[in-house]
Amino acid sequence: MVATLCKRFGDLDIAEEAAAEAFATAVERWPSDGVPPGPGAWLTTTATRKAIDRIRRESKRDDKQKEAQMLRYDDPDEVGVVEDERLRLIFTCCHPALAPESRVALTLRMVGGLTVAEIARAFLVQETAMGQRITRAKAKIKANRIPYRVPAAEDLPARVSGVLAVLFLVFNEGYLATGAETDPVRGELTAEALRLTRLIRALLPRDGEVAGLLALMLLTEARRAARVSPGGELVTLGEQDRGAWDAGLIAEGHRLIRERLATREAPGRYQILAAINAVHTSARDVRDTDWSQVVALYDQLVRIDKSPIVVLNRAVAVAELDGPEVALAAVDRLSDALDGYHAFHATRADLLRRLGRSAESRSAYDRAIELAGNTAESAYLARRRDQLRA
Amino acid sequence: MQYLVTVVDDRTNSGTEEEMVAITAFNERIQAEGHWVFAGGLNGPDTATVLDNRDGRGLVTDGPYVETKEWMAGFWVMEAPDLDVALRLAAEGSRACNRKVEVRPFL
Numbered sequence: 272m273v274a275t276l277c278k279r280f281g282d283l284d285i286a287e288e289a290a291a292e293a294f295a296t297a298v299e300r301w302p303s304d305g306v307p308p309g310p311g312a313w314l315t316t317t318a319t320r321k322a323i324d325r326i327r328r329e330s331k332r333d334d335k336q337k338e339a340q341m342l343r344y345d346d347p348d349e350v351g352v353v354e355d356e357r358l359r360l361i362f363t364c365c366h367p368a369l370a371p372e373s374r375v376a377l378t379l380r381m382v383g384g385l386t387v388a389e390i391a392r393a394f395l396v397q398e399t400a401m402g403q404r405i406t407r408a409k410a411k412i413k414a415n416r417i418p419y420r421v422p423a424a425e426d427l428p429a430r431v432s433g434v435l436a437v438l439f440l441v442f443n444e445g446y447l448a449t450g451a452e453t454d455p456v457r458g459e460l461t462a463e464a465l466r467l468t469r470l471i472r473a474l475l476p477r478d479g480e481v482a483g484l485l486a487l488m489l490l491t492e493a494r495r496a497a498r499v500s501p502g503g504e505l506v507t508l509g510e511q512d513r514g515a516w517d518a519g520l521i522a523e524g525h526r527l528i529r530e531r532l533a534t535r536e537a538p539g540r541y542q543i544l545a546a547i548n549a550v551h552t553s554a555r556d557v558r559d560t561d562w563s564q565v566v567a568l569y570d571q572l573v574r575i576d577k578s579p580i581v582v583l584n585r586a587v588a589v590a591e592l593d594g595p596e597v598a599l600a601a602v603d604r605l606s607d608a609l610d611g612y613h614a615f616h617a618t619r620a621d622l623l624r625r626l627g628r629s630a631e632s633r634s635a636y637d638r639a640i641e642l643a644g645n646t647a648e649s650a651y652l653a654r655r656r657d658q659l660r661a
Numbered sequence: 662m663q664y665l666v667t668v669v670d671d672r673t674n675s676g677t678e679e680e681m682v683a684i685t686a687f688n689e690r691i692q693a694e695g696h697w698v699f700a701g702g703l704n705g706p707d708t709a710t711v712l713d714n715r716d717g718r719g720l721v722t723d724g725p726y727v728e729t730k731e732w733m734a735g736f737w738v739m740e741a742p743d744l745d746v747a748l749r750l751a752a753e754g755s756r757a758c759n760r761k762v763e764v765r766p767f768l
Contacts, residue, residue: 327708331738366744367748368744368748413766414742414766415744415764415766416662416742416744416766417743417744417745418742418743418744418745422745423745425748
């Protein structure tokens, strides 16, 4: 509804406030008057009226022509229209003129409908600071007249990659939530990211990276139920109950990857990451994993993304193929770049443990636990550390 | 809607002949397309004079009001329907004058 209103009125604040007013009116009236036959349409119509009232009150200085344009009506209940408007809103929220952290926050607020408090918690920021960040971003959209529309064809590739980055961040925050107070896995965030990525895919069915990100999310989401133990501890890929994986999501993800392979186009980052996940989800047992294929895919990924995190993940696969000693040598070369990253220390701890270097492993686990933001991950790391022989 | 596109530089009068040719071509194009409002190059900050006449005393000071490492070397005022169009024009302007530019909307 906010997306529909936003399209019509070209103003995020008016749209949000009108929607809130309409809900308040519904809460007041429905118990006595009864729920109207089309509650969604009723809310949208009411909100539209509230917004027009508000603009009339405020727009003595504004030109009448603009107002007349705002009164234009189209069917608010038509799903296609609503979805189109959500898409426009995503592109506005992910506009490159906004700071990256604002894009994520604004997308979650305006498109995902999360509260400021929820977003603040997800990103470990004070609620007031998050509120200010969102307010600033909305003010910038308004002052600059950042348009509510799907960008022109020539701008689309660059703009889509910005949107994908935001959706990937939202998904990851859901899949490995930070914060001592939050659930370790937040299904509402992963579900929202998936839903929005499907929307982008409907817009750009031939875009390889869109398909790649969707496949990556599907194959990751498929493992969600197996990822945290009943005791609230993270379960690593190798130890997961593969029977608990969602076969439907896996089949959909694999289908997307086959479709991409058939195009013979060079894959981008998301497609390669999706392919790595496809190798994992193709193995019925962890011992059946085709590690040489995983390492080959990481080699391909390193060629387009030399970031130390990619090199670290490659080393995890190398440990399975060439043994922990080779992997540890590769990991140790990353110590300058990744000293503040919990996964670096967790990986080192695991490799040192496998090499029987318990004391070094213990201190690496300590460091990883200190840096880990996810409660389930901390619990897993603590158990592993405590199992080390003295 | 109008946008100020500021050309950012760290040297004064540093424009080259080639840059001037590219800027002129760009200017002619945005004039033809109806985006042009006004544009101009500026002398360096060392030629600036600051006035404060708020209390009627007409205080005059030599130099810019704030010393910076980078400053406005020139500007365009452009007409564009929204920021996407303004950014595309600004990107072409940046390329033509071979400098960074900053885009700001008018109130």
